[in-house]
Amino acid sequence: MENSTVLNKISAQEQLSILSEVKKDAFVQKLNEYGSLPLKADNPEILQINLGKMCNQTCTHCHVDAGPTRTEIMSQDVLQQCLHIIENNPSIHTVDLTGGAPEMNPHFRWFIQEVRSLKPELEIIVRSNLTILTSSKYKDYPQFFKENKITVVSSLPCYTKENVDKQRGNGVFDRSIKALLKLNEAGYGKDETLQLHLVYNPGGPSIAPAQEALQNDYKKRLKEDFGIEFNQLFTITNLPISRFLEFLLSQNSLEEYMDKLIENFNPQTLTGVMCKNTVSVGWDGTLYDCDFNQMLELPIKNKIVAQTVFDFDSEKLSGRNIIVNNHCFGCTAGAGSSCQGALV
Numbered sequence: 001m002e003n004s005t006v007l008n009k010i011s012a013q014e015q016l017s018i019l020s021e022v023k024k025d026a027f028v029q030k031l032n033e034y035g036s037l038p039l040k041a042d043n044p045e046i047l048q049i050n051l052g053k054m055c056n057q058t059c060t061h062c063h064v065d066a067g068p069t070r071t072e073i074m075s076q077d078v079l080q081q082c083l084h085i086i087e088n089n090p091s092i093h094t095v096d097l098t099g100g101a102p103e104m105n106p107h108f109r110w111f112i113q114e115v116r117s118l119k120p121e122l123e124i125i126v127r128s129n130l131t132i133l134t135s136s137k138y139k140d141y142p143q144f145f146k147e148n149k150i151t152v153v154s155s156l157p158c159y160t161k162e163n164v165d166k167q168r169g170n171g172v173f174d175r176s177i178k179a180l181l182k183l184n185e186a187g188y189g190k191d192e193t194l195q196l197h198l199v200y201n202p203g204g205p206s207i208a209p210a211q212e213a214l215q216n217d218y219k220k221r222l223k224e225d226f227g228i229e230f231n232q233l234f235t236i237t238n239l240p241i242s243r244f245l246e247f248l249l250s251q252n253s254l255e256e257y258m259d260k261l262i263e264n265f266n267p268q269t270l271t272g273v274m275c276k277n278t279v280s281v282g283w284d285g286t287l288y289d290c291d292f293n294q295m296l297e298l299p300i301k302n303k304i305v306a307q308t309v310f311d312f313d314s315e316k317l318s319g320r321n322i323i324v325n326n327h328c329f330g331c332t333a334g335a336g337s338s339c340q341g342a343l344v
Contacts, residue, residue: 010246010249012295012296012297013297015245016298016325018245018249019241019325019326020326022258022326023258026258026262027325027329028324030262030329031270034270036267038321039270039273039322039324040319041275041276041277041317041321041322042276043091043277043317043318044091044277044278044314044318045092045093045277045278046092046093046094046095046274046277046278046279047082047085047092047096047278048096048098048278048290048291049074049079049097049098049281050098050099050280050281050283050291050294051073051074051098051099051100051102051105051283052070052073052100052104052283053071053072053073053100054068054072054099054100054101054105055068055099055100055101055104055129056101056129056132070100073104073105073106074105074107074283074284074285075107078281078284078285078309079107081309081310082095082111083111083115083118085309085312086115086118086119086122089312092122093122094122094124095122095123095124095125096125097125097126097127098127098291099127101132102126102127102128103126104132109144112124112126112148112150113148116148123151124151125151126145127153127155127339128153128154128179129155129168130176130179131172132179133182133183134175134178142182142185142186142188145194149193151195151197152196152197153198153234154176154179154180154197154198154199155201156198156199156200156218157199157200157201157202158200159217159222160173161173161174167203177226180196180222180228180230181226181227183196184196184228188230189228189229195231195232197231197232197233197234198218198230198234199233199236199341200218200233201235201236201237202238206260207260207264207333208237208334208335208342209235210335210342211233214233214235218230219233233341234339234341235337235341235342236339237330237333237334238330239327239331240254240257240261240326240330241327258329260333261329262333264333265329265332266332266334266335266344268344269331269335269336272338272343272344273328273331273332273343274331274338274340275293275322276322278290278339279317280293280294281309282299285310286299287299287300287306287307287312287317288300289323292330300317300323301323305317331343
């Protein structure tokens with residue numbers, strides 16, 4: 001298992017207190033300035049499901065605080081209810097499976113097969129850390145993904161070994177390349193029905209660069225150096241939460257980073273932020289506006305709106321007030337960032 005330096009964990013409540021105080025009500029004020037307060041959700045189109053916090057890696061930037069010692073795993077009962085939601089809500093066109101390493105959930109294969117059986121046309125995304133695919137237990141997953149027409153989205157924060165291993169742990173780059181080659185061999189990145197996307201996030205306190213230019217660099221280097229092909233690169237700015245917040249605090253650079261995010265706030269991103277059309281499901285079935293709110297333990301709170309998968313109501317979720325805090329500047333800085341990359 002790969003490990004990199006992990007700082008002392010700060011509770012979700014402490015993180016919220018720090019974020020709220022460093023720039024008091026700054027994001028709320030910014031939304032008000034542009035006439036976008038409250039930020040309203042649209043009809044749910046993407047059901048993002050966190051299958052658990054267990055992972056074979058311990059990355060320094062991980063906003064989930066995932067790792068080998070985490071035991072939170074989504075139960076089959078919760079997954080069964082997710083299937084009910086998928087079957088009965090035609091507006092949901094995408095199921096986005098994340099973690100931790102979602103492949104480590106013992107019900108992972110069953111759930112994907114059930115989703116595919118229910119709705120063959122639905123897009124199923126698996127957010128894989130790649131290295132899990134080189135483990136003997138999961139070595140047949142590229143073929144399983146192919147058989148079920150899974151869209152694979154994988155973190156590769158650089159095309160050089162030094163930078164990837166620094167951020168994600170020793171040996172991660174070589175194993176990631178091995179996994180990408182296996183996915184290419186299965187047809188990913190080559191067959192238009194088998195989409196393979198990579199994710200870039202900065203190694204330090206900076207905003208993600210222009211997505212298209214960086215994508216061209218990635219495609220050139222990975223093709224020339226390893227013969228690897230992929231479809232798109234998604235650039236995602238690190239949000240100041242969990243391990244990245246701890247890193248910023250250890251470097252005494254939180255206020256500087258927040259200033260940078262605020263200075264680069266882009267109002268054009270507000271219509272495309274992922275919380276607008278996504279409902280995030282925690283490992284225990286609790287509903288959140290987004291994956292980041294989930295990690296800050298900020299569930300949907302409106303009493304008339306569904307709060308768990310067991311009282312999911314698409315009509316009530318549509319038009320709800322989205323819960324925001326200063327971490328939201330990470331999604332709205334520069335070209336913006338979401339689970340599908342840049343927004344504008």
